[in-house]
Amino acid sequence: MSSFRSVASRFGMALILLLLVVYFSTMSEAFLTQQNLTNILRQVAMLGIAAVGMTLVILTGGIDLSVGSTLALTGVVAALGMTYLDIGIIPSIVLGLLTGVAVGLVNGLAVTALRIPPLIATLAMLTAARGVCFILTGGLPIFGFPSGFAVIGRGMVGIVPVPVIIMVVMMAIGWILLNHTKYGRYLYAIGGNQEAARLSGVPVGRYLIISYVIAGFFSAVAGIILLSRLNTGQPNTATGFEMDVITAVVLGGISIAGGEGRFTGVIFGVLLIGVLSNGMTLLNVQEYYQLVIKGAVLFFAVALDQYNLRMNEVSRGRVVHETESKAAVLKPMPGE
Amino acid sequence: MTKPILEMRGISKSYPGVAALTAVDLVVERGEVHGLMGENGAGKSTLIKVLAGAIKPDVGTIAYDGESFPYLDPRHALKLGIGVIYQEFNLVGYLSIAENIALGQEETFGPFLKSRQMVAKTGELLRSLGIDLDPRMPVRELTVAYQQMVEIAKAVSRNVKLLVMDEPTAPLSGREADTLFALIARLKAKGISIIYISHRLEEIFALTDRITVIRDGRFVMTTPTRLTDRKSLVSAMVGRALNETYPDGKHATRRKVLEVCNLSSDDVDDISFHLFEGEILGIGGLVGAGRTELVRAIFGADQVRSGAIAIDGVGCAIASPLDAIRQGIGLIPEDRKQQGLLLNMSVKENVTLASMNRFLRFRLVHETRERSVVSKYIEQLRIKTPKMEQRVKVLSGGNQQKVVLAKWLETNAKILIFDEPTRGIDVGAKHEIYELMRELTRQGISILMISSDMPELLGMADRILVMSRGRIVGELATPATQDQVMELAAS
Numbered sequence: 001m002s003s004f005r006s007v008a009s010r011f012g013m014a015l016i017l018l019l020l021v022v023y024f025s026t027m028s029e030a031f032l033t034q035q036n037l038t039n040i041l042r043q044v045a046m047l048g049i050a051a052v053g054m055t056l057v058i059l060t061g062g063i064d065l066s067v068g069s070t071l072a073l074t075g076v077v078a079a080l081g082m083t084y085l086d087i088g089i090i091p092s093i094v095l096g097l098l099t100g101v102a103v104g105l106v107n108g109l110a111v112t113a114l115r116i117p118p119l120i121a122t123l124a125m126l127t128a129a130r131g132v133c134f135i136l137t138g139g140l141p142i143f144g145f146p147s148g149f150a151v152i153g154r155g156m157v158g159i160v161p162v163p164v165i166i167m168v169v170m171m172a173i174g175w176i177l178l179n180h181t182k183y184g185r186y187l188y189a190i191g192g193n194q195e196a197a198r199l200s201g202v203p204v205g206r207y208l209i210i211s212y213v214i215a216g217f218f219s220a221v222a223g224i225i226l227l228s229r230l231n232t233g234q235p236n237t238a239t240g241f242e243m244d245v246i247t248a249v250v251l252g253g254i255s256i257a258g259g260e261g262r263f264t265g266v267i268f269g270v271l272l273i274g275v276l277s278n279g280m281t282l283l284n285v286q287e288y289y290q291l292v293i294k295g296a297v298l299f300f301a302v303a304l305d306q307y308n309l310r311m312n313e314v315s316r317g318r319v320v321h322e323t324e325s326k327a328a329v330l331k332p333m334p335g336e
Numbered sequence: 337m338t339k340p341i342l343e344m345r346g347i348s349k350s351y352p353g354v355a356a357l358t359a360v361d362l363v364v365e366r367g368e369v370h371g372l373m374g375e376n377g378a379g380k381s382t383l384i385k386v387l388a389g390a391i392k393p394d395v396g397t398i399a400y401d402g403e404s405f406p407y408l409d410p411r412h413a414l415k416l417g418i419g420v421i422y423q424e425f426n427l428v429g430y431l432s433i434a435e436n437i438a439l440g441q442e443e444t445f446g447p448f449l450k451s452r453q454m455v456a457k458t459g460e461l462l463r464s465l466g467i468d469l470d471p472r473m474p475v476r477e478l479t480v481a482y483q484q485m486v487e488i489a490k491a492v493s494r495n496v497k498l499l500v501m502d503e504p505t506a507p508l509s510g511r512e513a514d515t516l517f518a519l520i521a522r523l524k525a526k527g528i529s530i531i532y533i534s535h536r537l538e539e540i541f542a543l544t545d546r547i548t549v550i551r552d553g554r555f556v557m558t559t560p561t562r563l564t565d566r567k568s569l570v571s572a573m574v575g576r577a578l579n580e581t582y583p584d585g586k587h588a589t590r591r592k593v594l595e596v597c598n599l600s601s602d603d604v605d606d607i608s609f610h611l612f613e614g615e616i617l618g619i620g621g622l623v624g625a626g627r628t629e630l631v632r633a634i635f636g637a638d639q640v641r642s643g644a645i646a647i648d649g650v651g652c653a654i655a656s657p658l659d660a661i662r663q664g665i666g667l668i669p670e671d672r673k674q675q676g677l678l679l680n681m682s683v684k685e686n687v688t689l690a691s692m693n694r695f696l697r698f699r700l701v702h703e704t705r706e707r708s709v710v711s712k713y714i715e716q717l718r719i720k721t722p723k724m725e726q727r728v729k730v731l732s733g734g735n736q737q738k739v740v741l742a743k744w745l746e747t748n749a750k751i752l753i754f755d756e757p758t759r760g761i762d763v764g765a766k767h768e769i770y771e772l773m774r775e776l777t778r779q780g781i782s783i784l785m786i787s788s789d790m791p792e793l794l795g796m797a798d799r800i801l802v803m804s805r806g807r808i809v810g811e812l813a814t815p816a817t818q819d820q821v822m823e824l825a826a827s
Contacts, residue, residue, distance in 0.1 A: 176700070180700045180701050181699060181700060181701060182692040182693070182696060182699075182701065185685060185688075185689065185692060185701065186692070188678075188681060188685070189678050189681065189685075189689055192678040192679070192680050192681060193674065193675075193678055193679070195674065195675055196674065196675050196676065196677060196678050197678065197689075198637070198656075198657055199635075199637060199657050199667060199669060199675050199676070200657070200689045200690040200743065201657050201658040201660075201661040201689075201690045201747075202658075202689070203656075203658055259678075259680055260680060
């Protein structure tokens with residue numbers, strides 16, 4: 001039982017993912033084909049990219065609700081760059097990415113300098129950035145991009161779609177950031193206990209701002225891909241997208257309270273959402289029912305996670321005893 | 337002779353691989369204050385949890401008020417009149433004292449609360465316990481000491497017959513503790529039996545009628561308090577004779593490493609002093625005298641209003657902990673769990689947190705170098721941990737303190753500030769910390785040490801500054817006496 005438990009807690013999400021894959025492949029012949037698997041990856045690319053940024057922010061104990069709006073704003077700005085400003089593809093992309101960075105910077109400053117709770121600061125940004133989208137476009141779609149721009153969202157390198165390549169690169173960056181840099185270490189420290197981190201010399205404010213900026217950047221990357229895929233700049237895209245991103249991150253085992261969770265879990269969280277939507281569509285589950293099922297999955301995944309956490313606490317309770325009583329026995333004797 | 341109120345016999349509880357309790361007996365007579373003692377991890381909390389019904393014992397019986405049970409569940413324990421005052425209180429800050437005390441058993445008239453009656457009843461209860469508080473006051477406005485009294489009053493209102501107090505004086509100042517002792521005397525007069533858990537020997541001797549000692553989950557002895565003394569009690573707890581002396585050796589030179597001139601902040605006023613190389617400079621005073629606030633200001637954790645700090649004779653501006661660390665200062669805070677450590681992070685990550693820059697290669701963390709440094713500290717400071725990836729949360733207090741110390745040693749700190757260096761650390765491990773402090777001063781590190789533990793302050797410090805109401809009111813050369821310190825502190 002306990003060994004099952006430890007396996008379940010470490011590989012819980014991977015296990016559920018595996019079961020889903022097995023289930024869908026027995027139910028539908030179309031599921032386990034190269035074509036369909038490529039599809040799934042393409043479908044989750046934007047989600048996966050935005051999830052990297054969200055992971056960083058949630059690890060600090062914050063949250064970024066402005067992801068969807070940032071995505072749309074990035075797209076609108078880049079679209080205007082290619083049409084209205086006519087500055088070419090690359091400069092327009094850079095302009096779009098800078099927009100995302102700027103949004104992140106404002107979020108970060110609001111959270112640190114103005115001490116607005118992240119939920120509120122980014123909620124305000126969600127609303128305001130969306131408004132800017134409508135102002136810039138007058139509410140109308142923008143099209144007529146230079147040919148070649150569509151490659152980002154629709155192109156292929158061999159059998160791999162370009163967005164998937166971008167996602168893999170972004171996730172690799174996220175993984176390295178979290179597991180092998182000072183920044184990653186500090187992020188866990190800040191999320192675990194801001195005061196203790198500060199007293200250990202961690203410049204908390206600076207790293208919080210950096211996290212929101214990076215999150216803005218990742219949202220912007222996703223925004224560029226979306227723009228290219230649609231090949232029109234629309235002010236009303238990606239509404240509610242932040243909720244999908246948060247779902248993926250939380251499914252991945254990142255604690256909403258901050259400071260806990262591994263990046264590999266997020267990769268599984270993203271894939272889980274992709275496999276689930278794709279599989280249900282293949283099985284002709286109606287859209288409305290899909291929503292209910294997705295909600296239920298989030299519900300139970302987190303409930304399972306909490307259960308595991310509690311069990312771990314209990315078994316850690318045992319460890320406490322073990323180490324403490326040993327410490328008491330092994331304590332070197334003063335004066336000997 | 338009347339039967340005891342509580343007779344726990346042969347209580348055993350084991351988890352896979354570990355025996356937390358082995359045949360422990362605890363017998364509490366009616367109306368007595370019974371001290372329960374043991375080192376951290378000895379099994380005190382497990383035993384209390386069995387009594388409160390939070391844990392089901394494997395073997396053993398609990399006889400309470402004439403009835404015998406194989407185990408209790410939390411509801412049942414409450415109904416029997418067993419109350420526990422934990423170190424974290426179960427109070428709702430935004431509710432008033434009366435509402436907190438009535439919580440869960442409000443008297444109502446239809447859907448409406450009988451508020452006036454509730455307030456009157458609470459007022460009566462508080463008066464009977466000698467607690468001078470307005471029942472309508474919100475709990476969040478009370479000091480910790482008063483909150484604790486409300487918690488006790490709440491237990492009394494539920495007809496508690498046996499009250500367990502887990503280290504009740506840990507968060508209290510000396511005077512507050514005296515008030516608590518008076519309250520305990522009143523509870524005793526009401527016929528309530530009390531199990532009193534504490535590390536502080538003075539309290540145990542002042543308060544208790546009998547003492548039970550457990551060690552490594554086993555029953556050691558139960559003895560009337562008047563038939564034992566400090567020495568035998570400590571050796572019963574530790575399992576060997578322990579010298580309560582402090583390691584010798586003064587290593588102070590005449591070189592000033594830290595000079596503080598006319599420092600003022602919101603909490604301290606016009607502070608000036610200096611610290612010599614290799615010295616242990618003690619700071620004594622009552623809780624609330626501004627000692628912690630002073631060292632936090634020096635460390636850049638709190639804002640300074642005016643004044644100057646010089647290190648090695650050179651003036652420097654310290655606006656944040658990061659600045660202080662760069663100047664070679666380290667702070668080992670009083671609240672180790674909330675401020676000193678990242679509980680959910682590993683031993684390794686905690687040790688290297690303040691000196692990450694040393695472990696970077698091409699901007700990435702160099703794991704091999706990190707591991708070798710951390711294992712060096714684990715060995716040198718004798719940190720007991722199964723592996724360096726262990727979360728520090730599960731280490732004992734003494735080992736956690738060593739992890740904090742290792743963190744600062746790795747920053748090459750030349751000045752270490754210890755705020756209550758042995759708070760919450762058990763007797764055996766205390767001595768190790770003292771030895772380490774001496775060894776550090778021998779190596780030329782200078783130490784600023786706040787301590788409320790009078791023997792510790794007198795035994796370890798080379799010189800003692802005494803603070804009162806945010807100011808330094810005197811300096812004592814050691815050997816000094818407890819009376820000298822108290823006289824200044826109370827001024």
